[in-house]
Structures are given as C-alpha cells and as structure tokens.
Amino acid sequence: MRLTNPLWYLVAFLLAVGSAMVAAAVAATAYDTIKTTRVTGLQELADARGKTLAVYTDDYEPERAVTCHAVDRDKVRVEVDKAVPDIDNRTGGTTWHLLAVLEDGRDGLQVTCSPKSKDIDDGAAYAWSVVDDYEAPSRNGKGIASLGLAAGAGFGAYVFWCRRTARREARLEAATRKGI
Numbered sequence: 001m002r003l004t005n006p007l008w009y010l011v012a013f014l015l016a017v018g019s020a021m022v023a024a025a026v027a028a029t030a031y032d033t034i035k036t037t038r039v040t041g042l043q044e045l046a047d048a049r050g051k052t053l054a055v056y057t058d059d060y061e062p063e064r065a066v067t068c069h070a071v072d073r074d075k076v077r078v079e080v081d082k083a084v085p086d087i088d089n090r091t092g093g094t095t096w097h098l099l100a101v102l103e104d105g106r107d108g109l110q111v112t113c114s115p116k117s118k119d120i121d122d123g124a125a126y127a128w129s130v131v132d133d134y135e136a137p138s139r140n141g142k143g144i145a146s147l148g149l150a151a152g153a154g155f156g157a158y159v160f161w162c163r164r165t166a167r168r169e170a171r172l173e174a175a176t177r178k179g180i
Contacts, residue, residue: 003159004166012156019148027141030134031087034098037129039091042112046070048105052134055080055111056089059124060097065116068100068126073108080111089129096127103135 034054040046046053055068068080080100087098099113113126 016152023145056096
C-alpha cells in the first residue's frame with residue numbers, strides 16, 4: 001500500500017508523541033514505590049546497596065532549603081540529591097514528604113539532614129526508606145519513548161519514500177506520454 005497522502009505524516013508524528021506520553025506515564029510509576037515503602041528513622045543505618053535511598057521529612061517547607069548527605073562505613077561522604085516532586089508517604093499515622101533521593105545506595109549509610117540557613121531545626125523529623133526497583137519504570141519509560149520515536153521516524157521515512165516514488169512514477173509516466 002502506497003501512503004501518498006500527506007496526512008500520513010501526522011500519523012507518524014502522533015505515533016511518536018503518543019509513545020512519549022505513554023512513556024512518561026510508565027516512568028511516573030517509579031514514585032509509587034516511594035509512596036508505599038516503610039519509613040525508618042535516621043538513627044538507624046541504611047543498608048541500600050544496589051537500591052535507591054529515599055529521605056523524608058515530616059515538616060515540609062520548601063523555603064527552609066534542607067540538604068541531606070550520607071556517610072558510609074568507610075567514612076565517605078555522599079550527597080543526597082534533592083527530590084523534585086512533592087510526594088507523600090503516609091506511615092504510622094505520620095505524613096512524610098519526600099526530601100531527597102540517592103539512586104545509587106550503599107550499605108551502612110548514616111543519613112544527616114539540616115537546613116542550609118544553619119538555624120535551629122525546630123522539631124522537624126527526618127527518616128529514610130530503601131526503595132526496590134526505583135529505576136525499572138524509568139528504564140521502561142525510556143525504552144517505550146525510544147521505540148515510539150524510532151517507529152514514528154521510520155513510518156515518516158516510509159511515507160516520504162512512498163510519496164517520492166509516486167511523484168517519480170507520475171513524472172516518468174507523463175514524460176512517456178509526451179514522447180520525451
């Protein structure tokens with residue numbers, strides 16, 4: 001079947017955009033595990049080798065600019081990256097707000113959080129949780145987006161080839177009718 005109508009380009013574009021939307025939805029499910037894991041107080045060491053470490057606070061105020069870091073058993077300091085979305089985890093009657101995420105966890109991490117202003121932290125509690133398969137939905141989303149983009153680009157290229165071939169054949173046919 002020759003796809004010579006230019007609206008087929010729109011189909012190729014929608015295929016790529018649609019797959020990107022599906023990929024974003026799949027990647028967003030990574031936060032589902034953060035919402036449901038068991039939260040543990042900072043007084044305990046975190047064993048998170050090969051997993052993701054999520055750090056929470058019960059008093060979320062973005063203007064406080066709280067930063068977190070962790071120190072492993074070898075006394076190596078690791079900065080814990082600030083989390084972008086505000087995600088809540090309701091555990092034991094307390095609402096914990098996601099503060100930071102360390103995607104490459106280690107064993108024996110002692111997590112410490114404090115406001116950048118160095119003011120006295122008035123009653124805010126901090127906790128962590130170890131999250132399994134945090135990266136899997138993200139990888140799946142990237143795969144879906146890549147495949148959808150490749151399929152959209154390939155389909156667009158096929159439409160281009162069909163249209164070009166049809167024009168070439170039309171010119172050749174017109175030239176043979178004229179006797180050129």
